[in-house]
Amino acid sequence: MRKRIYLYSNGELIRKDNNLCFKTKESINYLPIHQIETINAFSHINLNKNTIILLHRNNIIINFFDYHGNYSGSYYPYIPIQGKYIEKQVLFLNQNQNRLFLAKELVTTAMVNMLSVIKYYIKKKRNLKEQQLKLENMLYAFRNSDVDSVEEIMLYEAKFKGVYYSCFSNIVFYDYFKFTKRSIRPPKDPINALMSYGYTQLYTLISNIIHRSRLHISLPIIHGNVRSPEGLQYDIADIFKPIIIDRLIFRLINKKQIQAEDFDIKEDKVYLNRLGINVFINNFEELLYKTIYINEMKRKLSYRNIISREVHKISNHIFNNQKYKGFRSKW
Template structure:
């Protein structure tokens, strides 16, 4: 499988003949083009038109983050996998209210199912079993109400999913065993504490990871089903990320904190809030990349696949659904 390159230093990305390299004031490092799927840029990095032409030709996505770790945008090469039939069917499932709601409900049920699985895992290992059990019961009640939402009430569906996620976040303080990492409530731009900083940063990486995987399919990232398509952003990656954030991002956060790998020294006060510093971002990215490469047994395929591959398989299932080949069933972690 191709690899992801993360660049934190300042420098220049250049093309030389049929190869790429990253050059800083101290050294030059060549990039294995054929083995690179996407590049995440966190430093101040200059690129040229010749470089962009070459990465487009090699089907490499670039994802840009600013000084504070916020996602800025992507260089998304011209799609190399094109199918007018798939795009028409995808648009049809967005325009048709009943078809869109059917998919949106499946995505939300998948998301809620993953949250419940995370809570179940940590409930069995926590001293706060009763508190976590009560939260799980509240989420189950909200999930039961989701199916009653009418097909033209996408906003209502998202609101109820939001309520389930708020309940889910209440369990964080029962799972995390560190007084510095108190959740309190969800805050964004800027995050007001370390836990929110981790969630925001981790989610942004998850969104871009899914976006890169969409590029390798016939699906159009601009047409989602749960999140409304508009003129400003991709939306399908936001949909699919809902299913993977709990197991990719949240479980990693719990692991890094409870194992004392992330501490107060990895955060800094910036922009009237709390953000990960560069060392914190590097550590989080390193561990998340390991998780994406790690494998789990896929019960339907009968073999082990990486978490990154699971995302691609989820997209293939969506594609089969909109083509009428097979009903979509969201991925459900077993542990």
């Protein structure tokens, strides 16, 4: 499997002997072209036409982020989606019952995975039995509801997330990381800073996968285009945020791999600094390539491949009438 490369220094990305070379004031690093899937750039990067041609020929994406890890944009090699797939995706979304079925399955899967995280930490002796019962009742009510709009589904989802988030302070050990509520722009405490950074990395990963599929990212199932012109990545990310990003955050905090010195605090804004980013990214990449056994396939898959498979399953549901069932974590 090809790698995701992270660039944190200002420099120039140049083509050299049909390979990539990242040149900074201090050093020159050679990047074997056939080993790269994606480049994530967190500083100022210069590149020219010859570099772009090489990236295009090797189907390499570049994602750009600002200093604090906020997503700024991407370069995608031109891979046109056939018109018949766009037409079919639009027709699918305009058929209300089809859209509601898929939306409900996506949200049900996300709820199951949030509940799975809570159950895991109950096994670790956290006092979360009351919240577990409440979440189980909410999940039961949602599964047996006759929803007639995506907005109604989102209301169920929002209430479920509210209870789920209320568990966070009982999961982490240290007072510095106490969590009260979700704050986004800007993050107002260290856990929110970790969530915002981690979720952005997950959104970007899923966006990259969607752009290599038959699906059009600007045609979401649930969340509409309220955050950006693209929206499908948010629908899919909700499945994996609890079991990949949230679990990773709790582990980094409880094992003291992330501490107070890994954050920049300016007035009411809290962001990961470069030390914290390095710790998070190293552990995030390690987790993506961790493998777990998938019963239905009778073999192991990495979390990275599970995410790709989920995009493929949604694509097959829309284009090939293969009924979608979301990935449910079993701990």
